[in-house]
Amino acid sequence: MQNRSPRAYLGWTLAMGVILFYALIPVVWLISLSFKTPATVSDKKFVPQDTTFDNYTTLFEGGLESPLLRPLINSLAIALIATIIAVTLASFTAYAIARLDFPGKTLILAGALAIAMFPPISVVGPLFDMWRALGLYDTWLGLIIPYLTFALPLAIYTLVAFFREIPWELEQAAQVDGATPWQAFRKVILPLATPGVFTAAILVFIFAWNDFLFAITLTSSDRARTVPAALAFFTGESQFTAPTGNIAAAAVLVTIPIIIFVLIFQRRIVAGLTAGAVKG
Amino acid sequence: MAEIKLKDVTKRYADGTEAVKHMDLDIKDGEFMILVGPSGCGKSTALRMIAGLEDISEGEMLIGDKVVNNLAPRDRDIAMVFQNYALYPHMTVRANMGFALKLAKVPEDEIKQKVEEAARILDLTDHLDRKPANLSGGQRQRVAMGRAIVRDPQAFLMDEPLSNLDAKLRVQTRTEVSRLQKRLSTTMVYVTHDQTEAMTLGDRVAVMRSGVLQQVAPPRELYNDPVNIFVAGFIGSPAMNFFSGTISDGTLKLPFAELLAPDGVSHTGDVIVGVRPEDFEDARFAPAGHDAGVEFSAPIEVVESMGSEIYVYFSFEGGEVNSNELAELARDTGVAETGLAVARLNPESEISDGGKAKLWFDGAKLHLFDPADGANLRHGKTDQKAAAEAGREAVAAEADEAPSRRAVDEQDETPAAEAPHRAEPDERSAPE
Numbered sequence: 001m002q003n004r005s006p007r008a009y010l011g012w013t014l015a016m017g018v019i020l021f022y023a024l025i026p027v028v029w030l031i032s033l034s035f036k037t038p039a040t041v042s043d044k045k046f047v048p049q050d051t052t053f054d055n056y057t058t059l060f061e062g063g064l065e066s067p068l069l070r071p072l073i074n075s076l077a078i079a080l081i082a083t084i085i086a087v088t089l090a091s092f093t094a095y096a097i098a099r100l101d102f103p104g105k106t107l108i109l110a111g112a113l114a115i116a117m118f119p120p121i122s123v124v125g126p127l128f129d130m131w132r133a134l135g136l137y138d139t140w141l142g143l144i145i146p147y148l149t150f151a152l153p154l155a156i157y158t159l160v161a162f163f164r165e166i167p168w169e170l171e172q173a174a175q176v177d178g179a180t181p182w183q184a185f186r187k188v189i190l191p192l193a194t195p196g197v198f199t200a201a202i203l204v205f206i207f208a209w210n211d212f213l214f215a216i217t218l219t220s221s222d223r224a225r226t227v228p229a230a231l232a233f234f235t236g237e238s239q240f241t242a243p244t245g246n247i248a249a250a251a252v253l254v255t256i257p258i259i260i261f262v263l264i265f266q267r268r269i270v271a272g273l274t275a276g277a278v279k280g
Numbered sequence: 281m282a283e284i285k286l287k288d289v290t291k292r293y294a295d296g297t298e299a300v301k302h303m304d305l306d307i308k309d310g311e312f313m314i315l316v317g318p319s320g321c322g323k324s325t326a327l328r329m330i331a332g333l334e335d336i337s338e339g340e341m342l343i344g345d346k347v348v349n350n351l352a353p354r355d356r357d358i359a360m361v362f363q364n365y366a367l368y369p370h371m372t373v374r375a376n377m378g379f380a381l382k383l384a385k386v387p388e389d390e391i392k393q394k395v396e397e398a399a400r401i402l403d404l405t406d407h408l409d410r411k412p413a414n415l416s417g418g419q420r421q422r423v424a425m426g427r428a429i430v431r432d433p434q435a436f437l438m439d440e441p442l443s444n445l446d447a448k449l450r451v452q453t454r455t456e457v458s459r460l461q462k463r464l465s466t467t468m469v470y471v472t473h474d475q476t477e478a479m480t481l482g483d484r485v486a487v488m489r490s491g492v493l494q495q496v497a498p499p500r501e502l503y504n505d506p507v508n509i510f511v512a513g514f515i516g517s518p519a520m521n522f523f524s525g526t527i528s529d530g531t532l533k534l535p536f537a538e539l540l541a542p543d544g545v546s547h548t549g550d551v552i553v554g555v556r557p558e559d560f561e562d563a564r565f566a567p568a569g570h571d572a573g574v575e576f577s578a579p580i581e582v583v584e585s586m587g588s589e590i591y592v593y594f595s596f597e598g599g600e601v602n603s604n605e606l607a608e609l610a611r612d613t614g615v616a617e618t619g620l621a622v623a624r625l626n627p628e629s630e631i632s633d634g635g636k637a638k639l640w641f642d643g644a645k646l647h648l649f650d651p652a653d654g655a656n657l658r659h660g661k662t663d664q665k666a667a668a669e670a671g672r673e674a675v676a677a678e679a680d681e682a683p684s685r686r687a688v689d690e691q692d693e694t695p696a697a698e699a700p701h702r703a704e705p706d707e708r709s710a711p712e
C-alpha cells in the first residue's frame with residue numbers, strides 16, 4: 001500500500017471495509033446467536049441481551065457421550081489422516097509427472113481431472129451399499145477413502161505446478177554432488193516445494209473437514225460421525241425448542257480449527273514464497 | 281584428476297535426432313579443454329554425457345581409464361558448474377558448498393575446514409552464512425565454483441559458467457577461472473558459445489557444429505589453420521571476411537584484385553577466399569618489400585575508430601559467398617552482412633568513409649576453402665609461423681604492426697613443410 005496518495009488509501013480502506021463487512025457479518029451473527037439463551041434466540045437483536053456460555057458447555061457435557069466431543073475427535077483424526085496420506089501420495093505422483101516422461105502420464109492427469117469433476121452425489125449411493133457389504137460403513141477408513149479419492153487430484157494438480165517451478169538443474173546439481181535420486185528429492189526438491197506441500201495440505205484438510213455429504217451418508221453413529229454430520233442430529237432441550245443456540249456454538253467451534261490450520265500454514269506458505277529465489 | 285576419453289560417442293534422442301554424432305575426443309589429465317560452437321551444436325549435450333546427466337546412445341566414455349557409460353553421476357566423481365549456477369536456494373552458502381561432502385559422509389570438522397579453505401580462495405568468507413538469494417550474480421557464480429572445488433573431483437565440468445554475468449565481470453571472472461584451473465591443475469571441460477572465452481582460456485579448443493566435432497587444436501592453431509570455413513568463420517572477432525573467387529592458370533581472381541594462386545593448391549575453379557581483418561592494411565602503411573602483398577582500391581562505407589586500431593568496412597561486388605556454414609554462423613551471431621568486408625588498419629590511417637581508398641592485403645595469408653564442402657584447401661600447409669604471429673597479434677589486440685611485418689619478412693625463408701610443428705600447444709596467447 002506504499003506509494004499511494006492518502007485519498008487512494010482512504011478509498012481502498014473503505015472498499016476493503018465494505019467487503020469485510022459483507023463477508024463477516026454472517027459469522028458475527030452466528031457468534032452472537034451462540035451466546036444467546038433459548039428464550040432470546042429469536043429476539044432479532046444483534047447484540048445478545050442475556051449472555052450465556054450454556055450453548056457451549058452443553059455441547060461437551062457427558063464427556064465422550066456428549067454431542068460434540070466424539071464427532072470433533074472423528075473430524076480431526078479423519079481429516080488429518082486423509083491429509084497426510086493425500087499429500088504424501090500426491091508429492092510422489094506430482095514429482096513423477098513433473099519430472100519424468102513415462103507412458104500413461106497424460107492418462108493419469110486426465111483421470112485425476114475426471115475424478116475431481118465427478119459429482120460426489122452420484123457415487124454416494126453405490127458407495128453406501130458397497131461400504132455396508134465391505135464392513136467399512138460407519139468407520140474412519142470408510143470416510144478417509146472417499147476423501148482421498150476426491151482430494152488427491154486437487155493435491156496432485158497443485159503440487160505438479162509447484163514442482164514444475166523448481167529448476168531441473170537443482171536436482172542434477174544434487175546428483176552430480178553425489179546424491180541418490182531419493183536424497184535429491186528429499187534434501188533439495190521437497191524443501192523447495194514446501195509452500196506447495198502446505199497449500200495442498202490446506203486444500204485437502206478443508207475439503208475433508210467441511211464435507212457433509214459423505215459424512216451423513218456413510219456414518220450412522222458417533223463411531224465415525226464427523227462434526228458437520230453431527231450438527232444435523234442435535235436436539236433441543238425439549239421437543240418444542242429448536243437447538244439453534246447449540247448449532248450456532250458448534251458451528252463457531254468447527255470454524256476454529258480451520259482458522260488455526262490456515263494461519264499456521266499460511267505463514268509457511270508466505271515464508272516459502274518470499275524466501276523464494278527458486279530461480280537462482 | 282584424470283583424463284577423459286570419448287570414443288565414437290553418439291547421442292540420439294527418442295525422436296531420432298542426433299545431438300552428438302560419432303564424437304572422438306581425448307582430454308588429457310590436467311588439461312583445460314573448451315567445447316565451443318553456436319547454440320544447438322551439441323556441446324552442452326556432450327558435457328552432460330560426461331557428467332552422466334544424459335545417457336550415451338553409442339560409443340564409449342572413459343574417465344581415468346574406467347568406462348563410465350552406465351555409471352550414475354554420483355559415481356563418476358566429477359563436479360559441475362551449471363549455467364544458472366543451480367545453487368540450493370534453501371541452504372546457506374556454507375551448506376551449499378558442503379552439500380557434496382555431507383552426502384559423502386565426510387566428518388563435520390573436515391567439511392568446515394574444506395569449505396572455509398575454498399571460501400578463502402574465492403573470497404567468500406564473509407558470505408558463508410548467507411542464502412544465495414542475498415548474493416550478487418558474481419558471488420553466486422563463485423559459490424557455484426566453490427561447490428565444485430571443495431570436492432577435489434577428478435574433473436570439473438563447466439556449462440557456460442560466465443554467461444549470466446555482465447560484460448565487465450565476465451572478463452574478470454574469466455581470468456579467475458583460468459588462474460583457478462592452473463592452481464588446481466584439475467582436468468577441466470568448459471562449454472561456451474563465446475569464441476573469446478574459448479581463445480583466452482583453453483589449452484585446447486574443440487569446435488563443434490551440428491553435433492559434429494570440427495577441429496580440436498590449441499587456440500592459435502585454430503585461428504591460423506582452421507580446418508574448414510565454419511571454424512574459420514567462428515573463431516576470430518571481427519570474423520574472417522569471405523569472398524568467392526576463381527583459380528585458373530595459376531591466377532587467383534578476387535572481386536577486387538587478382539594475384540598469383542598460392543603454392544601447394546592444386547584446386548582449380550571456384551574457391552572461397554578468407555581474409556582476416558588484420559591481414560588488410562591501409563596501402564600507405566603496407567610493409568615495404570613484401571612481394572605477396574596486393575593493392576586495390578575499394579569504396580569505404582563505414583570507419584570505426586577504436587583508438588588502438590581502426591575498423592574499415594568496404595564494399596565489394598559480385599563476390600558474395602553463399603554457404604550453409606556461413607549462413608548458420610550468421611544466424612547465430614545475428615550478423616548478416618553481405619557485400620561488406622571489414623579491415624583492421626593502422627590507427628594512423630586517415631581513411632575516411634564515403635570515398636574510395638587504397639587498401640592492401642597480404643596475399644600470403646589467404647585462406648582458401650573448397651566451395652563444395654567448405655574444407656580448407658591449405659590446411660596444414662599455411663605458413664604457421666607467420667600466421668601464428670598474426671594470430672597472436674590479433675588475439676592480444678595489439679595495435680603495433682611491427683611484429684606482423686617482421687613475421688611477413690621472415691615468411692619467405694620459412695619452409696612450409698616444417699611449419700605445423702611450430703605452433704606448440706602450450707604456446708598460448710596471452711589473455712588480454
